Amino acid sequence: MSIELLVAVPILMLCVVAIVQFGLELAGAVIIHQSAVLGAGRCSTIGRVIWSDLDDSTAAAVQLQLTAVNITFTAATDVQVIVQERVFDPATSYTGSSGTWPSGATFAAAPAASTIPADSVRVTVNVRLTKVIPDLLSGFGFNITGDYITASVIRPYNG
Amino acid sequence: MRIQLTIPSSSPDPRSGVATLWMLLVSLVFVACMQYVLETGWMMVVRAQAQAVAESAALAGARSWGTAATDNAANRTTAKTRATDFVVNSAVNGLTTEYANLLMSLQNSDNAGGTNNNPASPGGCPGTSVSSNLVIFADFDPATRVFSPYVSPASAGRRACMVQFQLTAVSPITQVSRTFQARAAAYWDSAAAPNRSRLVSVTVSCP
Numbered sequence: 464m465s466i467e468l469l470v471a472v473p474i475l476m477l478c479v480v481a482i483v484q485f486g487l488e489l490a491g492a493v494i495i496h497q498s499a500v501l502g503a504g505r506c507s508t509i510g511r512v513i514w515s516d517l518d519d520s521t522a523a524a525v526q527l528q529l530t531a532v533n534i535t536f537t538a539a540t541d542v543q544v545i546v547q548e549r550v551f552d553p554a555t556s557y558t559g560s561s562g563t564w565p566s567g568a569t570f571a572a573a574p575a576a577s578t579i580p581a582d583s584v585r586v587t588v589n590v591r592l593t594k595v596i597p598d599l600l601s602g603f604g605f606n607i608t609g610d611y612i613t614a615s616v617i618r619p620y621n622g
Numbered sequence: 623m624r625i626q627l628t629i630p631s632s633s634p635d636p637r638s639g640v641a642t643l644w645m646l647l648v649s650l651v652f653v654a655c656m657q658y659v660l661e662t663g664w665m666m667v668v669r670a671q672a673q674a675v676a677e678s679a680a681l682a683g684a685r686s687w688g689t690a691a692t693d694n695a696a697n698r699t700t701a702k703t704r705a706t707d708f709v710v711n712s713a714v715n716g717l718t719t720e721y722a723n724l725l726m727s728l729q730n731s732d733n734a735g736g737t738n739n740n741p742a743s744p745g746g747c748p749g750t751s752v753s754s755n756l757v758i759f760a761d762f763d764p765a766t767r768v769f770s771p772y773v774s775p776a777s778a779g780r781r782a783c784m785v786q787f788q789l790t791a792v793s794p795i796t797q798v799s800r801t802f803q804a805r806a807a808a809y810w811d812s813a814a815a816p817n818r819s820r821l822v823s824v825t826v827s828c829p
Contacts, residue, residue: 467641475645478652482659489663496670500677507681508818578718580682580707616674617708619682621818 473603480599488612491534491595495588496614498528502586506546508622521546525588534594541594543571545587549579571611579617587615660795665802668714668791672804675721676785677821679708679757680808683783684819687759688810693775698739702732702757705785720791727755728787737772755787762809762824769807769824782809784824 505524522544529535529542571589579585592610600607683705690697706728712721731754733741738759761773762782769782776782786805793800807824811817 467639467645471641471645475648475652478649478656482652482656485656486659486663489660489667492663492667493670496667496674500674503678578711578713580704580711583682583708616678617712618678619685619704619708619819621681621685622816 477600477603480603484596484599487596488592491590491592492612492614494528494534495590495595495612496616498525499586499588499614499616501525501528502544502546502588503584503616503618506548506584506586507618507620521586525586529590534590540570541591543587543589545571545573545589546584547573547576547579547587548584549576549581571613574615580619582620583617584620585615585617587613589613657796661793661798664793664795665800668789668800669802669804671712671714672787672789672802673806675709675712676787676804676806677808679705679785680783680806681819681821682708683757683759683785684781684808684810687783688778688781688812688817688819693778693781695734695739698759699732699734701783702739702759703729705757705783709785709787714789714791715794720789724755724787724789728757731756731758737774738776740771756784758784758786760784760826762807762822764809764811764822767822767824768827770827772828778810779812780809782807782822782824783819784826 502521502525506521509521525542525544570591574585574587576585589611592607592612595612596607598607683701686701686704687693687698690701706725709728710722710725711718714720731741732739736742738761740758740760741756758771759776760769760771760782761776761780762769763780769784784805784807786803789802789804790799791802792798806821808819808821811820814820
């Protein structure tokens with residue numbers, strides 16, 4: 464009986480912790496998506512401007528949402544905000560600008576710009592998983608270091 | 623007379639295997655719980671994404687119609703196409719297939735001969751239920767928030783767009799097909815500086 468329990472309990476604990484961790488991860492995905500919505504909303508009202516004018520206010524909108532739910536970050540390796548805009552018709556040719564905030568954040572490549580409708584902006588927010596959820600499964604050999612949650616939102620220019 | 627019962631040491635412990643059996647049964651419950659948690663979380667994510675898509679489409683449609691120099695059928699078709707583009711180019715689970723499947727029905731909601739290019743009979747008053755995929759234009763009263771699809775012409779400051787759709791996507795967790803509904807309405811605010819489209823909640827009015 465004791466030996467069986469020694470085998471069974473860690474497996475059951477793994478199940479419980481996995482349920483909690485995946486639940487938190489998906490809840491975090493909704494929050495990251497919401498921050499991308501706010502960032503895209505902010506970005507879309509600025510209009511057709513060059514990237515250097517876009518980054519601060521967009522990043523501020525994203526940060527505001529993230530810090531409101533206690534997702535804080537200090538390094539460029541924790542969060543990445545990618546802004547891509549298409550400022551030219553037809554939609555088959557991408558003419559626009561893009562940029563990444565903070566400038567040192569390079570842990571995820573920018574998504575393809577080909578699906579952005581004309582006169583629109585896409586904001587992609589990538590956040591390291593370790594900043595969103597506790598690494599509860601590391602003791603069982605599952606490490607989330609290096610993984611991240613991503614969310615993209617496209618908004619038409621609106622200003 | 624005293625009888626002493628002894629169990630031979632070679633006989634199995636009657637409780638042997640209980641923990642294994644218990645673990646197997648409880649594991650089934652845990653797997654079901656895990657599926658429930660993951661499925662619910664996935665549905666929350668897709669629902670939030672679908673709502674953002676509907677909002678972007680409504681904003682784009684309202685802007686395109688609101689900025690049209692002339693309110694005619696061709697410009698309304700262009701504006702509806704603009705709204706549709708935002709929906710059909712979106713992705714769920716990293717795939718655009720599910721949203722692309724909405725293209726035909728959204729295009730069908732553009733009726734060049736109808737009032738505000740709206741379908742003559744889109745299965746009842748459009749916007750009152752999310753039972754069909756529609757891009758609806760309407761006259762919108764910012765004061766009362768009444769959205770009237772069959773009032774025309776709408777002045778530049780009262781042009782509004784509602785986008786609604788039903789998205790069917792297969793859950794990557796349970797492989798079950800799920801349906802998500804999203805709806806958003808926006809109007810072109812020509813009084814704002816600069817002019818812009820705004821998301822609004824509406825009350826739909828039909829004749």
